Amino acid sequence: MADKYDVIVLGSGPGGYVAAIRCAQLGLKTAIVERENLGGICLNWGCIPTKALLRSAEIFHYMQHAQDYGLKAKEIEADLEAVVKRSRGVAKQLNQGVTHLMKKNKIAVHMGEGTMTGPTSMTVKGDKGEEKLEAKHVIVATGARARDLPFAKADGKRVWTYRHAMTPQEMPKKLLVIGSGAIGIEFASFYNDMGAEVTVVEMLDRIVPVEDKDVSTFLEKSLTKQGMTIMTGAGVEDLKVGASGVKAKIKAKDGKTSDTEFSHVIVAVGIQPNTENVGLEKLAEMDRGFIQIDPYGRTKTKGLWAIGDCTPGPWLAHKASHEGVTAAEAIAQELGNKDVHPHPLDRNNIPGCTYCHPQIASVGMTEAKAKEAGHEVKVGNFPFIGNGKAIALGEAEGFIKTVFDAKTGELLGAHMIGAEVTELIQGYTVGKTLETTEAELMQTVFPHPTLSEMMHESVLGAYGRALHI
Numbered sequence: 310m311a312d313k314y315d316v317i318v319l320g321s322g323p324g325g326y327v328a329a330i331r332c333a334q335l336g337l338k339t340a341i342v343e344r345e346n347l348g349g350i351c352l353n354w355g356c357i358p359t360k361a362l363l364r365s366a367e368i369f370h371y372m373q374h375a376q377d378y379g380l381k382a383k384e385i386e387a388d389l390e391a392v393v394k395r396s397r398g399v400a401k402q403l404n405q406g407v408t409h410l411m412k413k414n415k416i417a418v419h420m421g422e423g424t425m426t427g428p429t430s431m432t433v434k435g436d437k438g439e440e441k442l443e444a445k446h447v448i449v450a451t452g453a454r455a456r457d458l459p460f461a462k463a464d465g466k467r468v469w470t471y472r473h474a475m476t477p478q479e480m481p482k483k484l485l486v487i488g489s490g491a492i493g494i495e496f497a498s499f500y501n502d503m504g505a506e507v508t509v510v511e512m513l514d515r516i517v518p519v520e521d522k523d524v525s526t527f528l529e530k531s532l533t534k535q536g537m538t539i540m541t542g543a544g545v546e547d548l549k550v551g552a553s554g555v556k557a558k559i560k561a562k563d564g565k566t567s568d569t570e571f572s573h574v575i576v577a578v579g580i581q582p583n584t585e586n587v588g589l590e591k592l593a594e595m596d597r598g599f600i601q602i603d604p605y606g607r608t609k610t611k612g613l614w615a616i617g618d619c620t621p622g623p624w625l626a627h628k629a630s631h632e633g634v635t636a637a638e639a640i641a642q643e644l645g646n647k648d649v650h651p652h653p654l655d656r657n658n659i660p661g662c663t664y665c666h667p668q669i670a671s672v673g674m675t676e677a678k679a680k681e682a683g684h685e686v687k688v689g690n691f692p693f694i695g696n697g698k699a700i701a702l703g704e705a706e707g708f709i710k711t712v713f714d715a716k717t718g719e720l721l722g723a724h725m726i727g728a729e730v731t732e733l734i735q736g737y738t739v740g741k742t743l744e745t746t747e748a749e750l751m752q753t754v755f756p757h758p759t760l761s762e763m764m765h766e767s768v769l770g771a772y773g774r775a776l777h778i
Contacts, residue, residue: 311441312417314340316640317431318448319423319587322349323356324617324629325450326407331637333414335646340442341416342423342433347407350452351626353400354472359495361396362475363664366502370666377703387503389480396475425588429612446612446640449600450633451587453580453618458487461548461576467555468548468574471496481505481573485557487545489516491663493577494528498665501537508538508571510559515541517663521675521724523690523710528726531667531706548574582619596621604653606636614640628659660738662731667707670734673722673741676712685715687747689771691763693727695778698758704728709767711737718746723767729760736764747772 315337318329325341326348332339346353365387375382411418419442421435429447433440455470457463465473474496482505486497489511501507509516509532515525516532516539529539542562549556555574560566582598593608593615594601600615602608608615614636617629631654638651663669679686693699693707707727714721723737740750747768755765769775 311430311443312340314338314417314442314444315644316340316446316448316637317342317429317442317444318450319425319431320349320450320452320583320617320619321347321407321418322450322452322617322629323351323626324452324633325349325448326410326633327630328448328450328616328633328637329416330410330414331634332640333416335637335641335649337637337641337644339414339416340419340444341411342419342421342431342442344420344422344435346404347411347418348400348404349450350454352403352407354475356626357403358396358400358475359471359499360664361399362392362499363495363666365392365395366499367666370502374703389477389503392503393476423587425592428592428610431588444612445644446614448606448633448636448640449584449587449589449593449608449613449615449619450617450629451583451619453582453624455492455576456579456581458545458548458576458578460546461550461574463576464550467550467572468576470576474500474575477573481571483554483570483572484508485510485545485555485569485571485574486577487574488577488579489518489539489541490577490579491517491661493575494532494663494665496575496577497532497537501532501535502666506536508540508569510540510543510545512544513541517669519661520663520669520671521710521722522677523708524669524671524724524726527708528665528667528669531726532665535666580618580624584619604635605639605651606632607639623656623659623661625659625661628654628656631659655742658738658741660734662734664731667704667727668730669726670730671722671724672734672738673720674712675722675724676710679712679714679721684721686721687713687715687771689713689767689769689775691766691770691775691778693760693763695766696758696760696763698760698762699728701758702728709733709763711764711767711771713747713768713771718748720745720747720750723764727760733761733764736761 316332318325318341321343329341419433421433430443463470484505486509547558592610606614616632618624638649660672689711694705710724712722750768
């Protein structure tokens with residue numbers, strides 16, 4: 310006999326577990342199904358443990374430059390094994406935290422491989438054998454995984470995905486990173502700071518191509534200055550893996566090819582949704598494996614919902630969590646709860662962050678996209694070198710750029726590169742969500758001395774009123 314619930318969530322990443330918690334808060338009998346670790350990729354193998362690695366690399370970088378702060382430090386060295394151990398400890402702590410949240414919210418946890426047997430039913434194969442589950446609604450939150458190259462499958466020894474790069478058996482001496490999105494650039498930054506010789510190959514004409522062009526240009530100059538080799542408009546055509554390294558055939562921007570030896574390769578060429586072998590083929594509309602949904606998470610089949618990385622992008626943990634709350638509230642409303650009023654997701658207000666050195670953060674349209682959309686724009690740009698707190702921190706590299714509609718004053722986008730900008734971007738995200746114009750931002754009092762003052766100056770700069778440059 311099947312266990313029956315109001316809602317079953319398939320997958321426990323930052324979309325799935327948040328959706329389950331919100332369902333439980335709304336009084337729905339809820340279950341979650343997970344085949345590996347509660348918290349999914351983000352908590353166990355992605356967002357959080359990578360930031361632990363990057364924090365260690367950041368501190369190592371500062372230790373090596375102690376003299377810049379009037380300090381002396383001798384015999385500085387990195388212990389890669391200890392750095393990785395700390396990262397795994399952070400992941401374990403958060404995994405235990407999610408386990409606690411499931412108990413606190415009385416959510417039934419079924420560990421095993423879930424397969425849909427109908428729009429709102431599934432079987433779970435795990436340590437307890439095969440369980441049958443039924444619900445009024447099912448939320449699919451199965452996430453995604455790293456995409457392999459067609460000519461080279463990651464082996465965990467010489468060719469790595471992000472999972473292998475997080476628990477390396479040895480320190481790369483000469484590292485090739487294929488792809489310059491957030492994952493590729495973050496690992497390039499980490500291993501470069503830890504002492505590896507790093508080459509990044511990007512097939513498009515600039516790195517971090519989803520970002521504003523000015524950010525891409527600035528980052529390339531910064532990473533090159535740090536010692537990285539950046540190849541844009543280039544491609545890796547073949548990898549030959551040997552016992553002691555990898556020979557990569559790289560076609561450069563000028564069309565010339567070369568064979569270069571590397572000790573290790575990280576493949577960061579995108580993701581592939583985990584939607585095959587789940588029983589979804591006849592239940593949901595797919596596009597390249599991604600489940601098509603409406604702004605509330607509904608699929609074409611009544612009672613079946615989807616959120617997170619198994620749906621169209623952007624593929625970000627915070628986007629998945631927001632979708633999870635939206636879907637949970639829409640389900641509760643369908644089940645008769647008149648006190649919830651779900652709001653559809655506005656993809657223009659989803660911030661993006663890349664935790665390389667220097668950091669990148671953005672929200673909304675780039676300058677080019679705004680112009681393509683027909684906007685006449687006003688653009689403000691304020692450099693870190695003009696900010697007292699940035700100079701005091703020894704972090705005078707970077708800028709903040711804002712893009713406004715010239716006719717209405719609407720904030721169309723904001724783009725940042727520099728120290729701690731991933732903590733600053735939410736100010737602009739709140740502003741966009743509240744449909745703030747330049748007038749409110751100009752009239753806001755920003756504390757001094759802070760990095761956030763640059764946000765104010767960038768807005769003023771768009772209208773010819775910057776004070777400190």
